Amino acid sequence: MKAIGKAEFSNFVDELIADDPREVIGVQAKSNKFAFDPLKSAEDLRLDYDVTILPPKKYFMPQRETLVKYNTNEGEMTAVNEVIPRIIFGIHPYDLIAIQQMDKVFEETHSDENYLAKRRESVLVGVNMKNASEWSFAHTMGTATTDSGYDLMLTDIGDKYAVEIGSVKGSELLEEAKSQLDDVGMEEIEKVREFKEELPDKFRDDPEFDPFELPRLLSEYYGKDGFWEENAEDCLSCGTCNLVCPTCYCFDVKDVNDITLTEGERLRTWDGCMLEAFAQVAGDENFREEKAARYRHRYMRKGRYMYNKFGDIACVGCGRCSEQCVPDIADPVDVFNQMKEGTNGI
Amino acid sequence: MESNDSLFLPEQARIIGERELTSNTKLFDLNFENGKELNHEPGQFVELSIAGIGEAPISVTSSPTRGTPSFELCVRAVGNVTNALHRMNVGETVGIRGPFGTGFPAEELKGHDLLFIAGGLGIAPLRSLINYVLDNRDDYNEINILYGCKKPCEQMFEDEVSNWARRQDIYHEATVDYCPDEVCWEGNVGVITELIPGVDIDLDETYAVVCGPPVMYKFVLQELEKKELPHDQIYLSLERRMKCGIGECGHCQINGAEEELYACQDGPVFNYERIKGFEEAI
Numbered sequence A: 001m002k003a004i005g006k007a008e009f010s011n012f013v014d015e016l017i018a019d020d021p022r023e024v025i026g027v028q029a030k031s032n033k034f035a036f037d038p039l040k041s042a043e044d045l046r047l048d049y050d051v052t053i054l055p056p057k058k059y060f061m062p063q064r065e066t067l068v069k070y071n072t073n074e075g076e077m078t079a080v081n082e083v084i085p086r087i088i089f090g091i092h093p094y095d096l097i098a099i100q101q102m103d104k105v106f107e108e109t110h111s112d113e114n115y116l117a118k119r120r121e122s123v124l125v126g127v128n129m130k131n132a133s134e135w136s137f138a139h140t141m142g143t144a145t146t147d148s149g150y151d152l153m154l155t156d157i158g159d160k161y162a163v164e165i166g167s168v169k170g171s172e173l174l175e176e177a178k179s180q181l182d183d184v185g186m187e188e189i190e191k192v193r194e195f196k197e198e199l200p201d202k203f204r205d206d207p208e209f210d211p212f213e214l215p216r217l218l219s220e221y222y223g224k225d226g227f228w229e230e231n232a233e234d235c236l237s238c239g240t241c242n243l244v245c246p247t248c249y250c251f252d253v254k255d256v257n258d259i260t261l262t263e264g265e266r267l268r269t270w271d272g273c274m275l276e277a278f279a280q281v282a283g284d285e286n287f288r289e290e291k292a293a294r295y296r297h298r299y300m301r302k303g304r305y306m307y308n309k310f311g312d313i314a315c316v317g318c319g320r321c322s323e324q325c326v327p328d329i330a331d332p333v334d335v336f337n338q339m340k341e342g343t344n345g346i
Numbered sequence B: 001m002e003s004n005d006s007l008f009l010p011e012q013a014r015i016i017g018e019r020e021l022t023s024n025t026k027l028f029d030l031n032f033e034n035g036k037e038l039n040h041e042p043g044q045f046v047e048l049s050i051a052g053i054g055e056a057p058i059s060v061t062s063s064p065t066r067g068t069p070s071f072e073l074c075v076r077a078v079g080n081v082t083n084a085l086h087r088m089n090v091g092e093t094v095g096i097r098g099p100f101g102t103g104f105p106a107e108e109l110k111g112h113d114l115l116f117i118a119g120g121l122g123i124a125p126l127r128s129l130i131n132y133v134l135d136n137r138d139d140y141n142e143i144n145i146l147y148g149c150k151k152p153c154e155q156m157f158e159d160e161v162s163n164w165a166r167r168q169d170i171y172h173e174a175t176v177d178y179c180p181d182e183v184c185w186e187g188n189v190g191v192i193t194e195l196i197p198g199v200d201i202d203l204d205e206t207y208a209v210v211c212g213p214p215v216m217y218k219f220v221l222q223e224l225e226k227k228e229l230p231h232d233q234i235y236l237s238l239e240r241r242m243k244c245g246i247g248e249c250g251h252c253q254i255n256g257a258e259e260e261l262y263a264c265q266d267g268p269v270f271n272y273e274r275i276k277g278f279e280e281a282i
Helices: A006-019 A093-108 A114-118 A168-175 A186-202 A211-221 A225-230 A291-310 A319-323 A332-345 B078-087 B120-135 B158-166 B191-199 B214-226
Strands: A001-007 A022-030 A033-038 A064-070 A076-079 A086-091 A121-129 A150-155 A160-165 A181-182 A251-257 A264-271 B011-022 B023-032 B045-050 B054-059 B073-076 B091-100 B113-119 B145-151 B169-178 B206-211 B234-237 B253-255 B258-264 B269-271
Touching: A001 A006, A001 B054, A006 A022, A006 A160, A022 A319, A033 A114, A033 A291, A086 A093, A093 A121, A121 A168, A121 A211, A121 B258, A150 A168, A150 A186, A150 B214, A160 A168, A160 A186, A186 A225, A211 A291, A211 A332, A225 A291, A225 A332, A264 B234, A291 A332, A291 B253, A291 B258, A319 A332, B023 B078, B045 B073, B054 B073, B054 B078, B054 B253, B073 B078, B073 B120, B091 B214, B113 B120, B113 B191, B113 B214, B120 B145, B158 B169, B169 B191, B191 B214, B206 B214, B214 B234
Parallel strands: A022 A086, A086 A121, A121 A150, B113 B145, B113 B206, B145 B169, B206 B234
Antiparallel strands: A001 A160, A001 A181, A022 A033, A064 A076, A064 A264, A150 A160, A251 A264, B011 B023, B011 B091, B023 B073, B045 B054, B045 B091, B234 B269, B253 B258
C-alpha cells in the first residue's frame, strides 16, 4: 500500500488528462446525480459520490457498438472493434465485482473480443465507498469491498488517499506519480481498516436474506401462485431496471444504414428482458408475453442463472434499479425479503 | 479498427437455387463463396444475414448427406430478413454464421423406430433428419412420418412427400386443417393429432421427433401421453428469438423451476424429459 496527498493526487490526474494518450474518465456531478464521463479537470472528479446513474459497463459494452460495417451494393462486410483505451477513476467495489462477472460472461462463453479488447485497454481505478446511496445493499451482497477486480484502489483517509495496487497495469500507471507517493505506516493502515469497519453503517439495514440463499429461494418461488403477478402488477415494462444494472448484458443486433442506403453498420445495442418484445419472434409469437413472466425472468437471471453458470449472484446491491424504477416495484430487497419471510412462514 | 476475431462477421454465401414451395415460403440453395462446407448436423440452425436488413436464425432443411457443399434453407416470409431474402435472386449473396445449436441425436436414434410429426413449417428442420435417415435407411427401423398443414396448397416438398407415400418402408400420413371444396385432396382432413392414434407405436423402440408451430406441441404431447410413449423418447425442436446464436445475447433463455436453458446452445432440439418441467418451454 502507498499513499498520496489529495493535492498531489489532483496533480497526477490533471497530468494524465493533459499528457496521457488514453481517455481519462471519472465520476462527476451531473445535475443532482453522478455519472462516469470524460474528465476535463481533476477538480470535477467526485470520489465522494454515492452511486452513478449508469454503471461503468458502458465503456466495455457501449449502448451502441459497431460489430460489422457493410456495403449493401457489394455485399461486402468487415468486422469492426472500436477500442478506446481509457483510465477510469472512481469505480466502487460493487461495480468492480459486476465487471468481473461480465468478464466471465464474455471470456468463458466465446472470447468476445469486442468486449475483451476494451477491457484489456482500460485501467480501472477503484475507490472505497465514502457515501452510499440510500437504496444500496452492497454490504448484504458482500460487494461493499473487494480484494480484486481493480488495477488501483483508493481509500479516502483524510488529507490523503491510500492506494492499493491490484495489477501490473495499476503499478505502471502509478509510476507516473512515483515522486509524489508516500510510503505508508501503521497510522495509514489503521485508517483504512477503520474506514472499512465503518462501511456497514452506511447501508440500509432492512435486508433479511443471505445472498447465497437466493438460488434456492428463487427455485421455491418460481411457480408460486400469484407471487410474480402481484410484484409485477404496476410494472410499466420500461426496461429502466435493465438499463441501469451493472450485470445486465443482454443485447440486440441490428443494421442501421446511412442516408445513401449503401453503407451501414451492424450494431450491438443494449436490450432489456423487461421490454415486451424481448422474447417475441416473427409472426407475433411472444414466449414471455405477460409482464409477470418477464419480471420473474429478470430475478431468475440475477439470482439463479448466473449462479448456476458462473457461481456468481448477479445482483451486486448497487440499488440503481430500486432508485430508478418509476412505479417503485424493482427493489430486489423487497422481493428477496418477501421470499425469505414467506419461506420462514412455511 | 478492423477486427480479425469477430464472432459476428458472417461468411458470404451465394444463392445458387431458389424454388417457391408455397405462396409465402421458398427453398434457397446456398453455397459458401470460399467453397467450404457448412458441416451441419440435422436440426442445427444458421444465422442468416442480409446487409442493411439484419440477421435471423433459420434452421437448415437439407440433410448433410445430400447436395453438399451447398445447403438449403426453407424460409417463410414473415419478418424483415425473411421478406428481404424472398426479394433476392439467384446469384446474389447473403451472410451466414453457424451452424449453431444442438441438433437431433441421429446416432442415438439408430436402430429404433421413428415417428416424425411435422406441423406446417416445422417440416423444415425435420426434413434434414428425415432425409438423413432415408440416406442411412438400414441404420434405422420403422419410419413413420405425419405431416400436417393448414390447407393442401401449404404442403411443401411435394415430390419428396409423394416419394414417402410410395415407399413401402415408410408409413406416411398427411392431413390438412381444412380443404376448400374445389381442391382435390386424398389425405386426412383434421388436425395432426388425429393421425397419432393410427400409428403403431412400440413403447420400447419408438422415438417421436416433433416440430411445428408453438401451439401444436401441447396437443401432440397429450396425444403421445395417451400412447404412453416414455418422455425421454420424444424430441422437440423449439423456436425462440435469437440475436447471436452463441449463448450471449440472452434472448432465447427458457426458464424452469430448477434451472434454465438456452435454446441456441442446449437446443433448439430438446429431449422432452429434459424440458417438461420448464413452464416456459412448451
